[in-house]
Amino acid sequence: MEQEFTITAFSENSIGLLNRITIIFTRRHINIESLTVSQSSIKGVHKFTIVVSATLEKIEKVVKQIEKLVEVLKAFYHTNDELIRQEIALYKVPTEALLNSNEIENIVRKNGARILEVTPDFTVIEKTGYKNETQELFELLEKVSGTLQFTRSGYVAITKNKHELLTQYLKEIDSIKYSTN
Amino acid sequence: MESAAIKNEKKAHKQENMKKVTGSEAVLLSLIEEGVEVMFGYPGGNIMPIYDALYDYQQKIKHILTRHEQGAAHAAQGYARTTGKVGVCMATSGPGATNLITGIADAMLDSTPMVCITGQVGSPLLGTDAFQETDVIGITMPVTKWNYQVTKAADIPGAIAKAFYIASTGRPGPVLIDITKDAQFAELEFKYKKCDGIRSYIPVPRPVNEKIEEAANLINKAERPLALIGQGVILGGAEKEVVAFLEKAGIPFAWTLLGLSAIPTDHPLNVGMLGMHGNYGPNKLTNECDVLIGIGMRFDDRVTGDVKRYAKQAKVIHMEIDPAEINKNVKSSVAILGDVKETLPMLTEKVKANLHHDWVQEFKKCAATEYEKVISKDLHPEKPGLSMGEVIRRINENAKGEAILVTDVGQHQMVAARYTKFNNTRSVVTSGGLGTMGFGLPAAIGAKLGCPDKQVVAIIGDGGFQMTIQELGTIFQTGAAVKIVILNNDFLGMVRQWQQLFFDKRYSSTELINPDFLTIAKGYCIDGQRVSKRDDLDEAVKKMLDHNGPYLLEVKVEKEGNVFPMVPAGCSVAEVRLE
Numbered sequence: 001m002e003q004e005f006t007i008t009a010f011s012e013n014s015i016g017l018l019n020r021i022t023i024i025f026t027r028r029h030i031n032i033e034s035l036t037v038s039q040s041s042i043k044g045v046h047k048f049t050i051v052v053s054a055t056l057e058k059i060e061k062v063v064k065q066i067e068k069l070v071e072v073l074k075a076f077y078h079t080n081d082e083l084i085r086q087e088i089a090l091y092k093v094p095t096e097a098l099l100n101s102n103e104i105e106n107i108v109r110k111n112g113a114r115i116l117e118v119t120p121d122f123t124v125i126e127k128t129g130y131k132n133e134t135q136e137l138f139e140l141l142e143k144v145s146g147t148l149q150f151t152r153s154g155y156v157a158i159t160k161n162k163h164e165l166l167t168q169y170l171k172e173i174d175s176i177k178y179s180t181n
Numbered sequence: 182m183e184s185a186a187i188k189n190e191k192k193a194h195k196q197e198n199m200k201k202v203t204g205s206e207a208v209l210l211s212l213i214e215e216g217v218e219v220m221f222g223y224p225g226g227n228i229m230p231i232y233d234a235l236y237d238y239q240q241k242i243k244h245i246l247t248r249h250e251q252g253a254a255h256a257a258q259g260y261a262r263t264t265g266k267v268g269v270c271m272a273t274s275g276p277g278a279t280n281l282i283t284g285i286a287d288a289m290l291d292s293t294p295m296v297c298i299t300g301q302v303g304s305p306l307l308g309t310d311a312f313q314e315t316d317v318i319g320i321t322m323p324v325t326k327w328n329y330q331v332t333k334a335a336d337i338p339g340a341i342a343k344a345f346y347i348a349s350t351g352r353p354g355p356v357l358i359d360i361t362k363d364a365q366f367a368e369l370e371f372k373y374k375k376c377d378g379i380r381s382y383i384p385v386p387r388p389v390n391e392k393i394e395e396a397a398n399l400i401n402k403a404e405r406p407l408a409l410i411g412q413g414v415i416l417g418g419a420e421k422e423v424v425a426f427l428e429k430a431g432i433p434f435a436w437t438l439l440g441l442s443a444i445p446t447d448h449p450l451n452v453g454m455l456g457m458h459g460n461y462g463p464n465k466l467t468n469e470c471d472v473l474i475g476i477g478m479r480f481d482d483r484v485t486g487d488v489k490r491y492a493k494q495a496k497v498i499h500m501e502i503d504p505a506e507i508n509k510n511v512k513s514s515v516a517i518l519g520d521v522k523e524t525l526p527m528l529t530e531k532v533k534a535n536l537h538h539d540w541v542q543e544f545k546k547c548a549a550t551e552y553e554k555v556i557s558k559d560l561h562p563e564k565p566g567l568s569m570g571e572v573i574r575r576i577n578e579n580a581k582g583e584a585i586l587v588t589d590v591g592q593h594q595m596v597a598a599r600y601t602k603f604n605n606t607r608s609v610v611t612s613g614g615l616g617t618m619g620f621g622l623p624a625a626i627g628a629k630l631g632c633p634d635k636q637v638v639a640i641i642g643d644g645g646f647q648m649t650i651q652e653l654g655t656i657f658q659t660g661a662a663v664k665i666v667i668l669n670n671d672f673l674g675m676v677r678q679w680q681q682l683f684f685d686k687r688y689s690s691t692e693l694i695n696p697d698f699l700t701i702a703k704g705y706c707i708d709g710q711r712v713s714k715r716d717d718l719d720e721a722v723k724k725m726l727d728h729n730g731p732y733l734l735e736v737k738v739e740k741e742g743n744v745f746p747m748v749p750a751g752c753s754v755a756e757v758r759l760e
């Protein structure tokens with residue numbers, strides 16, 4: 001059964017790794033739904049957050065292929081219930097619409113969004129949430145005022161474990177080094 | 182406190198270690214540090230500085246100029262596979278680099294340690310579609326274990342050290358280092374330190390004791406165990422360890438195409454080769470064993486046939502160095518990660534001494550059936566046309582298991598793999614995973630240069646021979662005493678066989694009008710002869726093997742001979758056909 005998974009891969013910071021990782025998916029016809037690359041909390045370690053839909057079996061294989069890459073420290077996969085994840089969306093609406101009624105302000109308040117910037121021409125609204133939430137807000141704004149622009153990020157995610165999984169892993173490999181020396 | 186004298190000495194030592202050289206020279210010094218004695222390559226604009234530096238190091242590194250970069254890559258593979266060392270090849274940017282790709286992909290699928298060095302346009306030109314600029318890093322990403330572009334001379338020693346480490350450790354594979362022309366010209370302080378670890382790369386996973394215990398329990402309870410020997414045994418140098426294990430537990434073994442020669446062919450527990458054209462017994466009985474032990478092999482689809490009907494009745498134990506292979510094709514009951522050199526003795530210690538006499542007998546029965554239906558006709562044909570099998574038999578009788586077999590791809594490859602006898606490990610060089618026609622001739626050159634004291638016999642089809650025929654020039658120039666046997670059926674035999682069996686004999690584009698191979702060889706001053714009669718065969722084989730220098734033996738074989746047994750595509754191994 002296909003299901004949404006979030007893969008997190010931790011790596012050294014090296015040119016070309018993103019390409020190597022995406023090749024693993026494209027070769028197997030797995031569509032990447034969202035991809036975020038950033039520095040992790042650990043110095044010098046990069047983090048890839050990749051959301052895909054596939055069967056568990058496929059995900060297990062893909063994660064091993066990712067881990068096989070020389071520069072990847074460790075890769076994990078999670079189902080949605082094991083994670084807290086959010087994406088950020090930005091909406092641009094005509095400022096006129098904001099001035100004409102308080103409907104937009106109400107929508108912003110009710111949806112836990114906020115106004116980032118107001119210029120005479122346009123207003124930028126920001127919302128963080130799940131994809132269905134950012135989508136819902138988009139549809140509401142479309143209806144009320146129309147949006148001039150709309151964009152959303154990929155997901156970032158954090159596990160429900162108490163600690164960063166990688167930190168434990170790095171400790172482990174360090175201890176191996178010390179024990180063999 | 183350090184005395185002034187010690188300090189001075191240290192300083193002097195440091196200066197000695199820190200030599201100012203060009204990036205090009207650093208490439209060669211690094212290769213020398215890695216113990217490289219032979220390399221294969223082809224020059225061109227963007228690698229000229231390295232070739233220029235090579236001029237000063239000809240005494241230390243022998244560079245073999247092939248006639249095509251694909252030949253350089255395959256020769257490096259042949260060298261690596263027979264010597265166990267890292268094969269090295271070099272090419273210029275653009276077309277030079279793209280010509281390497283087939284060899285790199287081949288080495289990737291067959292886990293061959295190889296370092297490829299390519300020249301690249303100067304770094305200011307990167308991304309400008311400059312003359313002979315190709316994104317070789319991008320192109321080779323899916324077919325290398327690792328690759329890296331160097332744009333600064335100072336990074337050269339480190340990159341090469343890392344390249345050798347990655348290529349040769351864990352599951353070996355090809356690595357490519359692309360060096361921009363400006364980095365080749367620029368200077369650096371040369372200091373070399375071999376790489377001995379990379380934080381994000383664990384070449385050999387640590388074996389888990391409980392898994393060994395679980396596997397031993399399964400094996401000790403097994404009545405019909407079967408072991409599958411792959412190239413991992415050879416790569417890990419675990420030939421002795423695997424024999425000790427098999428002999429103690431009394432387990433019959435079959436080998437994969439790449440596992441060939443890991444154990445002497447005449448070992449009593451050897452039940453033959455796996456795969457689409459493997460032996461009858463190991464294919465059929467795979468679906469009747471109760472415990473299947475994969476040792477350094479990857480359950481390739483050519484081995485498993487229809488994987489949904491592969492060994493479903495058996496508990497599978499998978500001993501593997503590469504975690505990504507576990508459960509990739511075949512689900513295992515117990516996976517033992519690690520280098521088989523380390524894990525096999527752990528397992529041997531825990532297994533009970535056993536014989537499995539009746540079970541081994543079943544393989545013998547299958548072998549007898551196969552002998553009657555296939556092998557006797559292949560090795561001792563009564564029909565007038567020469568068979569590929571009898572050529573191999575004659576080579577066996579004369580080489581006595583001591584020669585290194587190199588093959589190309591096709592029917593002759595399968596026949597040679599089925600019938601050649603081996604006494605020594607690392608005696609087979611063949612393109613398994615990629616099935617690359619044109620592999621044989623250049624790979625044989627590499628094998629011969631790696632093992633000059635050994636007889637190297639290349640069995641090649643008339644089709645594949647013409648894919649890299651220009652490497653006769655390399656043989657001519659180097660004098661590499663390769664014995665070339667062309668099994669000429671005037672067909673792309675393997676494809677023709679499929680057309681006969683599965684496409685109603687519609688021989689679409691498989692018949693070859695061939696040139697006079699002997700005349701071509703003669704142009705390169707390579708001696709040879711053509712045989713088309715059975716009575717002349719033995720004499721010709723003897724003459725070839727005794728000949729001092731390279732030799733080409735063309736044997737005109739049966740045009741429409743077929744290779745059996747066969748597990749047709751999509752069939753289960755149990756459906757192996759004898760005719």
Ligand SMILES: Cc1ncc(C[n+]2csc(CCOP(=O)(O)OP(=O)(O)O)c2C)c(N)n1
Pocket residue numbers: 589590591592593594616617618619641642643644645646668670672673674675676
């Ligand atoms: C580069 C390449 N192209 C095509 C093939 C497909 N192929 C596999 S075997 C074969 C025929 C080989 O013919 P030949 O070299 O004459 O050997 P034979 O099978 O007759 O022994 C072909 C075309 C291949 N393996 N490699």
